[in-house]
Amino acid sequence: MPNVVLVVDMVRGFLEPGHNLYCGDAARLIIPPVRRLLQRETSAGGKVLFISDHHDPDDLEFQIFPVHCVKGTEEPQVIPDLASFIAGSNVIPKNRYSGFFNTDLAQRLDRLRPDKLIICGVCTDICVLHTTADARNRDYTVEVPADCVASFDPQAHQWALAHLQNILGATVV
Numbered sequence: 554m555p556n557v558v559l560v561v562d563m564v565r566g567f568l569e570p571g572h573n574l575y576c577g578d579a580a581r582l583i584i585p586p587v588r589r590l591l592q593r594e595t596s597a598g599g600k601v602l603f604i605s606d607h608h609d610p611d612d613l614e615f616q617i618f619p620v621h622c623v624k625g626t627e628e629p630q631v632i633p634d635l636a637s638f639i640a641g642s643n644v645i646p647k648n649r650y651s652g653f654f655n656t657d658l659a660q661r662l663d664r665l666r667p668d669k670l671i672i673c674g675v676c677t678d679i680c681v682l683h684t685t686a687d688a689r690n691r692d693y694t695v696e697v698p699a700d701c702v703a704s705f706d707p708q709a710h711q712w713a714l715a716h717l718q719n720i721l722g723a724t725v726v
Contacts, residue, residue: 556667558601558672559688560603561652561680563631563675564629564630564631566606567580567675583675587674601640602643603638604647604658605644605645606628607624650683651680653688662693669695670695672697675702678704678706678710678712682717682721686721689722695717699714
């Protein structure tokens with residue numbers, strides 16, 4: 554079957570200035586490569602699933618990170634640059650680091666039966682990493698395009714790329 558691209562947290566709360574967890578101007582540099590990736594994969598018959606941080610106002614994650622991506626605000630919305638790839642119900646809300654935790658992602662992937670998962674987005678060292686770990690634990694072949702992931706912490710980003718490849722067995726290209 555065609556590939557499935559998981560677009561992790563490419564949302565306004567992480568990629569637009571002025572929000573509590575804005576990943577920074579350097580993270581915005583991945584937007585054009587992510588667009589090209591989505592164009593290439595959809596042209597080849599691939600599917601796109603957006604994994605979007607959505608938190609309740611009193612989410613326990615806010616004991617670790619500042620309040621962000623609260624349901625009902627603009628922050629959990631996919632950035633306008635990628636909105637043309639939203640189709641039907643391909644946005645999956647999540648409230649933890651992994652796109653698999655308490656979501657229907659596993660069931661959707663069971664139905665789609667992709668040859669490969671391509672995982673892109675932010676933050677490489679947090680949500681991309683944990684989603685990739687859960688995908689690999691489910692025996693999916695995973696590819697992570699290095700030019701399509703970013704984080705607000707450059708050192709953690711570099712560490713995560715190595716961990717994705719050397720420990721989790723994802724192919725970093």
